Amino acid sequence: MATIVENPSLTGGSPGAEPVVDNYLTFTRGWKSWAFTLDHKRIGVMYLFATLGAFFVGGVMALLLRSELFFPGQQFLSPDMYNHMFTLHGAVMTFLFIIPGIPAAQGNFVLPIMLGAKDVAFPRMNLGSFYLWIFGAIYLVAAIIFGGLDTGWTFYTPYSTTTNTSVILATTGVFILGFSSIFTGLNFIVTIHTMRPPGMTWFRMPLFLWATYATAIIQVLATPVLGITLLLLIAERAVGIGIFQPELGGDPVLFQHFFWFYSHPAVYIMILPAMGVISELISTFSRKHIFGYRFIAYSSIAIALLGFLVWGHHMFTSGQSAVSATMFSFLTFSVSIPSAIKVFNWLATMYKGSISFATPMVYALSFIFLFSIGGLTGLFLGALSVDIHLHDTYFVVAHFHYVMMGGTLIAFLGGLTYWWPKMTGRMYDEFSSQMAAIGVFIGFNLTFFPQFVMGARGMPRRYADYLPEYEFYHQLSTIGAFVLGVALVAAVGILVKSLWTGPKAPANPWGSATLEWQCSSPPPHDNFATTPEVGDPYAVESVKWSDSEHGYVKNPSYVPSKDH
Amino acid sequence: MSTADVVSPVTAPGEHHAHSGDGHDHGHGHQPHLAHHFESYEQQFDAGKLGIWLFLVTEVLFFSGLFCAYVVYRVLYPELFAFGHLFLNKELGAINTVVLLVSSLTMALAVRAAQLGQRQVLISMLVVTIACAFVFMGIKYVEYTTKFREGLFPARYFAPTPEALLHAAHMIHDAQSHGSAGHSAGAHDDHAADTSHGHDAKAGDHAHEEVNKNGLTAAEQAMVDSVKVPPNAGLFFSIYYCLTGLHGIHIIAGIAAISWILVRSIKGHFTPLYFGPVEYVGLYWHLVDLIWIYLFPLLYLIH
Amino acid sequence: MTAATMDHTGHGHDGHSHGGHGHDSHVHDGHGHYPGVPSYSHIMPLWILFAVFASLIALTALTVALSGVALGTAEIFVSMGIATIKALLVAVYFMHMRHDKPLNVLICTFSLVFVALFIGLLVFDSMEYYPNIAARTYVEMLDKAK
């Protein structure tokens, strides 16, 4: 962060540049102006750095895991270390990166601007949420230092109550991170309800806002249940209250119910904002109005609500009753309907559009492809008899990486490359970042597609070793992981490089019609000098390319149509 | 225009707003406690209120996990609950219920006073509310320490003392002999807390009788032996401590929040236009009361 | 506050619709209109607050009294029913739900639906699989053997 503030080329102070314009980066200076900032944009940027840092740490762990698996037998990780490593990889990626990644980092930055508001409703709570994230992260790191953690990110009892690793530190960390997430969600709901300027009706909101709103509903309703579950787990370990311990009359399956009542909805906390980003990208880069706006908007809400009804599909083999398993299986199929609605509407938006393959769009297209695979394989897992075979195999690992990484991470990168010019005021090198995006796509598929195959053939998950018959798939997967790692470092490196060498970004480089592109890049401290004009967020005809500006400007001949 | 008279300033005493009557409609540099990103006090109030309601929703779901554990185990093992509740002190529970209801009333009165700009009333009502909260915690302290003394610990550590069992035996006996309708509440359930003096008379009668290593007479020991402790009886106390403990933590948080409001009202921050924080803390406090309204019958009044 | 401020908060209409009795500060019609009080602030009349409090105390006494009466299986429903009436009284009057925005009321109702869903489905499943658990039957067996 400090580099950004102190880099003169960024602040418009470079020789020969126009007079310094007020923007949020130069509004005030010094580290304190960041550490105590209440500006949603700065909080968003800090979240961005923090979550990317967590992603890097989790990624290094993943590469270590994959390297260990290159050959059967033990290479350099003892089976015990392997257990620690995959647990921390999962916990860091889930709680520190994927959950806050899009809403807290990118959402914080763009949500109020997209809405036409000056800030979120509770700026102090917003900063508090960021520091809770930091504290949660510190606890997780402390858990690594003081004994590690080998329960898997799911903390299943009774193992988590008997292992001698630092479960209490880790769960305290996750508990704190839960509150960080709740505060973000709560803030967004209130902001969207009470801070809309005149003219910004519900159906003029960009779909990204609908998506973050739906996400926020889940954050507020589901996360507290995770909180109490973890408190009970801590109490179980600390004093042995017996609620989850069979020998004291308790029931470990109860823990799984509690955990998944949060964690299934949580997978929608991860994917809904990603879908929101994709809706923005597809319309902008197809230069077409989004198709089926209301369907996409309502399907976000439907996903959020239906997502609460399917948690039992993680427990088909846990001892859950046959009746509930049948019911949960049925409901699982129904929740895929709203997801499919979105995919069809994106495809229809692209149909006959003039598609540009700018970097964000490359990510958006990867998303559609990868998310579809992830979602469809979810249906295999939701089918009772099939899941008995596939449960706890690499098939599940591949499934959730296709949705979480192929879905959320790819959309995160799409959003990052889309809003980067707005956040930093710099354009990055288009060709090299397109190449990086393609590298990510190839590396990703090479890593995870073989996992479907070996999973279906019976390779169990969370094992440090395997039979020789799986060697080929594991080696493909490991090679893919390194390709993916290199491509990701390149993708981020190209962005960072643009801070020094990139040309100045125009206000609207992509031709989007949502409000954040009406203010300068980077935005001023108060977002808008004058209250912005709210129109149809997907009227891409309302802007046209200007050679002198190197970006899009208002189209004077545009007349808003009545039907939007 | 008549508006000027209608909205006569009902600001709290001690409020000194430097407004001269003009220039307030542009920006709000002169409007105390109106954050820059809000357009009006009303918008700020609505945002805060929605925010606190959402927070209460998270609280409800937070507690729901414990209620869920309660329901599951009560359905599966009703005998644990019927047995466990014998050790709880119904009178103290009832007194605490009344204490919290009083505090809810005073909190509602405090909010009303804030809305009307009556600073003195506001301050005194908040003080009473905090006092009630302390009384509640005091009584909880008495209950907890008694339980600990009687060996009524959660799960694994559950080891009721002979006195506690004797007391339970009396309650079972009373319930059996007077169990029919019309038996007035509380007449016979002298509780574990007061076993020491509750059975003084008896102890006097049998002063010359020999007592065994448990300090019980033969008859008393027989009664204790007749008590059948169900397996995993400690599970009830796990749930009891979790529920009341979490609730107690919320009371303590409430004391902190109300104290903060109290300091601000003494400083004269609140006016009829700006009283949001009082209302928000009030809502939180009522929720804490509301949870207790369910905890009391669920834990203390079981059969 | 000044007229200008009031207009700024968007409540200029109060001055017109209630201007008639705006001057006599002690008249209120049960809806809580007081001079100088903006429309987003609903004042609960004192008598309502005290009446609610009296009912709460009475209901507490009732539930304690009923706990001495053997009601059998109805007992849990009776005591939960009374608790719910008390909870509603607190929510509607002390927490001003009666005058609150429909959205806030909706949010609360909504959260209770989710609580019901959570507890309902979970209890349902526990009861369903309970008989399948060998360990439990084993404990019971040991217990019978005692």
Ligand code: HEM
């Ligand atoms: C499109 C609809 C989806 C369906 C039908 C579906 C179905 C399933 C099922 C049945 C399982 C359990 C497999 C097993 O353990 O045997 C599962 C696991 C999982 N799913 Fe999905 N899923 C869907 C979308 C998603 C999304 C969008 C995400 C995240 C962004 C996600 C993340 C996960 C994770 C993390 C697990 C594994 C959890 C673990 O055991 O560690 N799923 N999914």
Ligand SMILES: [Cu+2]
């Ligand atoms: Cu799931």
